[in-house]
Amino acid sequence: MAAAVAASGWIGRIKEAALAGLVAFALALPLAGIETTGAETGPGFVTRFDWVAIAVAAVFCGKLLLGFLPSQLLPHQRAARSVAASEGRTILYIGLGAAAFALALPLMPFSSRYLVDLATSVLIYIMLGWGLNVVVGLAGLLNLGYAAFYAVGAYSFALFAQDFDLSFWQALPIAGLLAALAGILLGLPVLRLRGDYLAIVTLGFGEIVRLVLINWGSVTGGPNGINGIPRPTLFGMPFAPAAPPGATTFSQFFGLGFDPVQRVIFLYYVILLLALATNWFSLRIRRLPIGRAWEALREDEIACRALGINPTSVKLSAFAISAMLGGFAGAFFATRQGFISPESFGFQESATVLAIVVLGGLGSQLGVVLAAIVLVTLPEFGREFDQFRMLLFGAAMVGIMIWRPRGILANRAPSIRLKPKGVS
Amino acid sequence: MSAPAVQEKPALLAVERLSMRFGGIKAVDDVSFTAYGRDITAIIGPNGAGKTTVFNCLTGFYRPSAGHLAFSHEGKVLALERLQGYRIAREAGVARTFQNVRLFAGMTVLENLIVAQHRALTRASGYNLGGLFGLKRHRLAEREAVEKARAWLDRLKLADRADDAAGNLPYGQQRRLEIARAMCTDPKLLCVDEPAAGLNPNEKAGLAQLLISIRDTYGIGILLIEHDMSVVMGISDHIVVLNYGRKIADGSPSQVRRDPAVIAAYLGEEA
Numbered sequence: 087m088a089a090a091v092a093a094s095g096w097i098g099r100i101k102e103a104a105l106a107g108l109v110a111f112a113l114a115l116p117l118a119g120i121e122t123t124g125a126e127t128g129p130g131f132v133t134r135f136d137w138v139a140i141a142v143a144a145v146f147c148g149k150l151l152l153g154f155l156p157s158q159l160l161p162h163q164r165a166a167r168s169v170a171a172s173e174g175r176t177i178l179y180i181g182l183g184a185a186a187f188a189l190a191l192p193l194m195p196f197s198s199r200y201l202v203d204l205a206t207s208v209l210i211y212i213m214l215g216w217g218l219n220v221v222v223g224l225a226g227l228l229n230l231g232y233a234a235f236y237a238v239g240a241y242s243f244a245l246f247a248q249d250f251d252l253s254f255w256q257a258l259p260i261a262g263l264l265a266a267l268a269g270i271l272l273g274l275p276v277l278r279l280r281g282d283y284l285a286i287v288t289l290g291f292g293e294i295v296r297l298v299l300i301n302w303g304s305v306t307g308g309p310n311g312i313n314g315i316p317r318p319t320l321f322g323m324p325f326a327p328a329a330p331p332g333a334t335t336f337s338q339f340f341g342l343g344f345d346p347v348q349r350v351i352f353l354y355y356v357i358l359l360l361a362l363a364t365n366w367f368s369l370r371i372r373r374l375p376i377g378r379a380w381e382a383l384r385e386d387e388i389a390c391r392a393l394g395i396n397p398t399s400v401k402l403s404a405f406a407i408s409a410m411l412g413g414f415a416g417a418f419f420a421t422r423q424g425f426i427s428p429e430s431f432g433f434q435e436s437a438t439v440l441a442i443v444v445l446g447g448l449g450s451q452l453g454v455v456l457a458a459i460v461l462v463t464l465p466e467f468g469r470e471f472d473q474f475r476m477l478l479f480g481a482a483m484v485g486i487m488i489w490r491p492r493g494i495l496a497n498r499a500p501s502i503r504l505k506p507k508g509v510s
Numbered sequence: 511m512s513a514p515a516v517q518e519k520p521a522l523l524a525v526e527r528l529s530m531r532f533g534g535i536k537a538v539d540d541v542s543f544t545a546y547g548r549d550i551t552a553i554i555g556p557n558g559a560g561k562t563t564v565f566n567c568l569t570g571f572y573r574p575s576a577g578h579l580a581f582s583h584e585g586k587v588l589a590l591e592r593l594q595g596y597r598i599a600r601e602a603g604v605a606r607t608f609q610n611v612r613l614f615a616g617m618t619v620l621e622n623l624i625v626a627q628h629r630a631l632t633r634a635s636g637y638n639l640g641g642l643f644g645l646k647r648h649r650l651a652e653r654e655a656v657e658k659a660r661a662w663l664d665r666l667k668l669a670d671r672a673d674d675a676a677g678n679l680p681y682g683q684q685r686r687l688e689i690a691r692a693m694c695t696d697p698k699l700l701c702v703d704e705p706a707a708g709l710n711p712n713e714k715a716g717l718a719q720l721l722i723s724i725r726d727t728y729g730i731g732i733l734l735i736e737h738d739m740s741v742v743m744g745i746s747d748h749i750v751v752l753n754y755g756r757k758i759a760d761g762s763p764s765q766v767r768r769d770p771a772v773i774a775a776y777l778g779e780e781a
Contacts, residue, residue, distance in 0.1 A: 375638060382625045
């Protein structure tokens with residue numbers, strides 16, 4: 087395309103820019119050109135044609151400038167399937183470096199309570215992303231209701247911890263198990279569905295779970311949610327100013343003064359541990375027969391059947407394991423917040439996690455990390471932009487999709503090689 | 511391991527009065543034939559004769575409207591028409607390839623051959639749980655699976671492309687890889703659907719060689735759908751001819767070639 091533009095020269099470029107300007111005009115006229123008023127004066131509107139003019143001029147000039155950029159800088163189709171042997175190793179080193187950095191983060195001089203808190207949020211989304219990646223990235227089954235499993239994990243943890251007095255580490259496996267069960271429950275009716283149809287049913291499933299949480303007041307507390315969820319303890323030592331009878335607090339045991347930051351840092355290390363375990367699990371299971379069967383199912387279900395692979399059990403296992411990982415993340419979310427309500431598990435949540443997986447590059451572990459960092463921290467850094475925050479967020483997503491249409495890291499690393507790495 | 515020449519060939523698959531109806535259309539109508547082990551049985555016929563429908567019935571993709579598919583091996587008899595598709599491949603050992611190649615295009619050539627050994631690897635990995643913690647038995651089984659795959663890759667001269675995506679191979683090699691993948695499931699009956707379609711004369715000759723060597727080395731039965739008569743007449747032990755869903759001839763290549771009904775079906779009847 088770049089060659090065609092160069093051939094037609096100036097006139098072609100101006101034509102293209104004018105076309106882009108026209109589209110911008112059509113979009114800007116209703117969006118920016120009209121401001122509704124009416125608080126005091128009754129319903130009405132004022133026009134802001136200067137805003138429209140600015141938008142059109144910006145798009146026209148931008149498009150014209152793009153035409154003069156050297157073509158290497160423009161997005162183009164990459165040979166996405168090729169995997170260089172050295173690239174696999176680079177990714178391994180980057181991953182190890184990132185893990186080391188994450189481990190040291192709370193001890194860094196520039197670290198703050200806000201930063202550790204933000205990093206904890208990022209890690210929750212990384213874990214959710216890795217969990218959803220199993221079903222979307224590996225098995226190729228689109229799931230738009232992932233927040234449902236997140237919710238099942240959070241609520242089952244909250245209820246078991248409160249009603250049966252279980253600690254975080256005791257209730258965590260139960261939360262994962264119940265979420266996996268919910269995954270199978272969703273998986274059973276959608277075994278025959280693919281693509282768009284599957285997306286619609288999973289979307290519905292997510293809404294059903296949210297509505298059940300709202301309406302089943304006697305168990306879930308309805309829209310008020312659940313309060314006072316127990317905080318995690320380190321071998322039974324709570325992070326609190328004063329110990330309950332018969333226990334020592336963390337600060338007493340180590341002879342430190344009580345500081346609420348201690349709990350924030352502890353929570354950070356808990357989610358880091360969970361995330362690293364999830365990563366180990368995901369990398370490992372990809373190299374097992376079941377992991378390869380997931381990918382084979384994504385490529386061609388009919389061929390799978392012809393090879394004696396049972397598509398039912400392969401699909402259900404993908405749903406169950408993906409849901410289980412989401413359940414673990416949900417349990418952590420509940421213990422971190424101390425309070426959960428159905429509002430935290432809406433479609434917005436599912437969409438964000440799906441965006442992380444897709445933007446990161448379907449099936450890529452490191453891609454999920456990068457996308458989670460971008461998508462979770464961007465709204466934070468964008469706070470100064472005030473009302474344009476979401477615009478910035480959308481622009482970043484569009485940018486990633488233009489320059490890396492298959493996600494930030496699109497290369498698929500083979501699960502097994504005939505030749506050792508580095509030899510070609 | 512060539513079998514003694516005089517030993518009688520065992521009947522592997524007996525198709526009895528198979529019919530497949532789609533609404534009012536009878537795609538396959540009352541067809542019976544037998545395929546033997548250590549034999550290449552070809553099913554031929556003009557376009558739309560119902561050849562692929564027969565394949566789809568016996569590999570479980572369709573449930574036949576009527577008829578019986580008896581698969582006998584080592585004294586056991588399985589009724590294929592009652593088994594689910596994946597169990598036909600798993601329990602009876604019927605493997606197939608597809609008219610339009612169905613490789614796992616995004617996975618590497620080697621991975622395609624490893625996925626085909628799913629059953630054995632799953633068992634060796636303790637249903638994946640043992641494999642998660644690096645069970646030794648699983649590591650050994652995986653090494654064995656790679657060796658088996660490597661043997662096939664060497665045979666097809668694909669070893670240096672083992673770590674490339676299967677979808678990037680040239681078309682002729684994709685077809686051969688699909689046969690290798692089916693063979694990695696250790697089948698007792700291999701069903702190949704138009705393997706020579708789209709190949710050049712050189713590749714066709716290589717394909718015929720490959721099928722003969724599979725029959726002779728592994729002693730398994732091969733069921734072949736093919737339009738290319740040079741391939742069919744050259745390698746088949748036994749030919750079944752279908753036309754409009756009915757069987758019109760059944761016999762050795764030389765018998766079928768002279769059969770007036772076959773000539774009429776292919777060249778049109780005299781006015």
